[in-house]
Amino acid sequence: MGKLILTGVDGNMGGLAAQHLLEMASKEDLIFCGYNEQVLEKYAKQGVETRQVDFNVKEGLADKFADGDVLALISMPFVGEKRQMAHKAAVDAAKEAGVKKIVYTSLVNAGDATNPSVEKIDHAVTEDYIKESGLDYIFLRNSQYAEAMVTNYFTFADKGEDLSNSQGDGQMVYISRKDCAKAVAYALMAKDLHHETLNINGKDLMTMSDFVNVANEVTGNDIKYHAITDEENYQIFDAMGVPRTTEGKFEKDSAAPFSSDGMVTFAQAIREGKMNSHTDDFKKLTGDDPITVRYMFEHQEDFQVGERHSKDN
DSSP: OOEEEEOOTTSHHHHHHHHHHHHHSOGGGEEEEESOHHHHHHHHTTTOEEEEOOTTOOTTHHHHTTTEEEEEEOOOSSOSHHHHHHHHHHHHHHHHHTOOEEEEEEETTTTOTTOOOHHHHHHHHHHHHHHHHTOEEEEEEEOOBHHHHHHHHHHHHTTTOOEEESOTTOOBOOBOHHHHHHHHHHHHHOSSOOSEEEEEOOSOOBOHHHHHHHHHHHHOOOOOEEEOOHHHHHHHHHHTTOOSSTTSOOOTTOSOOSOHHHHHHHHHHHHTTSSOOOOSHHHHHHSSOOOOHHHHHHTGGGOOOOOOOOOOO
């Protein structure tokens, strides 16, 4: 049997998934991939085989996946045609190398053509490409990372302002990135799951007002949720110096290390009821209940969005 390959170990979720795998699997059965040599060296010192990869460079990429049986493809942090091409290159290389199955981190409701999220487009393209490749697969369609909204809450609360965005009364089952990473590790090791699409959802279906109310109860703050238009939402991010697309310039330690196009159209999708999937797929996969939003605010220092690790900009 071939080895388990985890990509993106130098990113936020990939690094968390790596920690789970180090506890769950034998190091001899693992290959960790990324482009940050310092991070790879850390794992190499622990006895894990590491390989430096860049999905934007097709030449020699298949060699990086040699001896692998299952590959976890952590979706890239940039958005648009560049990400689609990078994902396709990784899938082609995996197939050429003899990999049998791909675990791909996708997005909730990625298959719905009416979902307005620009983030969704790349995921739908990648899912379809994996299917067309003939490889076995597990698609992990993640709900929105709660960490993004925890950080967002404190951005407004620290200024004494109401939290404002364009989600309206739409519902989302916020999930911790830590749980999404756990799902990757379990899916990578799953021997009985084939051609599966799993919705990796959090514990509770919530509106943004529900989210803010839980946060206030835990923190003692008294801010409200204020619904605004998509254009007003763009203006908030513009004022924060957040680029509209991932081709723009990201500030170090930004409270919003994502492009505003992605965040605003995601809010639109939530408002329009396109992101309200609520399943127990996470528990079926891992055996654990997902972390609640309340717990995340009770341990807020461990559930912040963190830095952007992409080296593409």
